[in-house]
Amino acid sequence: MSQGELNALALSLFIPRATLEESPFRFIVIDDPVQSMDPARVDGLARVLQQAAATRQVVVFTHDDRLSETVRRLAVPATIIEVARRENSAVEVRRALDPVSKYLTDAFTVAKTAGLPDQAARRVIPGLCRFAVEAACMEAVRRRRLARGENYAAVEKLLTDASHGLTKLVALTLFDDPDRGGDVLPSLRKAESTFADTFQTLNRGAHGLDGPVPTIDLARSAENLALWMRARP
């Protein structure tokens, strides 16, 4: 049995036991249940946890993004909290948004905050905006292909292969084909006059932009582009 299958087997014993009527505890706490699980099984786990959560409080710790992605995609009601630790174990806790909103919020925060010097904002905002567009593309592609009944592993492999270049990822989102990079700019231009410029700025900008960067404007155009990409059928 693989590690993922062993984990699933262990959970299939633990969850029914922990939720017995005789149990005095009205909650279950699970540490990293999705380790080495394939994505289809993570969907199943999310549904099982949802059932358990009808009568119990369910707390799950995890160190990757798969369970939270599944919970959002299947619209399982859950509160997702992100914990990060800076040096000297300064722990920060914040309510997690979906990745697209998170990166956009981060970009706006950096643009508006005094917490980062201008020099840092100019270098960081284009990258954060690109993360948002990347995440939006991945959400659209994953939704479309899983709805078609495609294999989870194949979809994830496709996304991972396309994730090293924004052009590939946008081509995959627009044309369902990562190799049609040449058609990206004309197609963006046709959709909305600002999209092509924004796309090019983000493509260059992860390595830092020279000169003054209209940071708030860039974050706004990136938001429009990301939301449009995410809405692609």
Place this chain on the structure above:
Amino acid sequence: MSDARDVLQLARDLLSRSDPSTAGLWPRAAALLTRQALEEAVDEYWRARHLPLDSLPTQAQLVCLRMMTSDGSLPARVHEAWGALSRACHHHPYELAPTAEELATWIGVVEEFSA
């Protein structure tokens, strides 16, 4: 102080200074800054030696760096740090942002290189 080191200092500040306005966003922001500092430090290295390599893709520059220098493991560690930072500088399915320890290691490598 060189430009690359200024940028590294910004990244270090993000790791060490607890600041509610950068809560949650500092790991990715520090990764973006560190990768840019690394690329600038490598450019500076070539410029200081009058070698016109700074217009090559970074990947090629790092391979050249490993070929052309005999001094220990540092070029290999710079190359490795750049690969790891490049992963952290894209949104990958299911991956979380890098931890403070990972970022501190990469910043340390770039600092050592640009010293």
